[in-house]
Amino acid sequence: MQPSPAEIGRTLAAGHLPAVAHIACHPGPLPIRHVTDAQGRPLLLVPSDGTLSTALRPQPGNDDAALVLDIRDVPPMASSPSIGRVWVSGWAAKLTGEQARTAALDYADTDACGDLLDIGGSQSLYRMDVAEVRFERNEKLVEIDPDDYAEASPDPLRAVEFDLIADLADHHVSEMSDYVRRQLGPAAEPGDDPRVVRLDRYGFVVRMGSRSARLAFPRPVTDRHDLAHLLHPILCHRCAA
Structure with a gap:
């Protein structure tokens, strides 16, 4: 989507x-x-x-x-x-x-x-x-x-997109990298960690080296709090365990 x-x-x-x-x-x-x-x-x-x-x-x-x-x-x-x-x-x-x-x-x-x-x-x-x-x-x-x-x-995340991407880059690089690699499977490039470069209500765009990929959320999100709820299992080590 x-x-x-x-x-x-x-x-x-x-x-x-x-x-x-x-x-x-x-x-x-x-x-x-x-x-x-x-x-x-x-x-x-x-x-x-x-x-x-x-x-x-x-x-x-x-x-x-x-x-x-x-x-x-x-x-x-x-x-x-x-x-x-x-x-x-x-x-x-x-x-x-x-x-x-x-x-x-x-x-x-x-x-x-x-x-x-x-x-x-x-x-x-x-x-x-x-x-x-x-x-x-x-x-x-x-x-x-x-x-x-x-x-x-209009997309409910547009006004806070920079803050969300910056937070992921500052605090959740390893969690997002593991998640993206699981989703992409063999298509994931070795070496470079995936970086989230765009976010919207339907998903996000990640860049790995010279390649980009779009990953969809299970459903469209309604706001920043809904996005946090959706990403919580990915970003929380205890939940993932």
């Missing part, structure tokens, strides 16, 4: 990675702060005065502005492979009143930054209606159906 393109798209767009916006009628990309709500719609946190707010101003006769969010994966380790890049296209409209307050709470679920307290003052929130999603990995481009994207959920 491994994440679908829609799930990877939702994970990349969730708000844990930097994004740039390509806005219609504005030259060049602009860095932009964002998260996504439960339906995968990007929420854009924008200074009320500045280049971004000017670029997002609707053209005469329109209520919203067309744009593309460009979000690249930032691997957790130097040796970790990238999971790709996503482009989310659509139209963004400024939120006011109760809509802005509700969206601010949605934003805080992912990033409880202090600027949310000044929505309607120095800061503004925009919500983007998604029209098109494209996912690129290893120079292969995949069109993701917007409904599939909306129904998918």
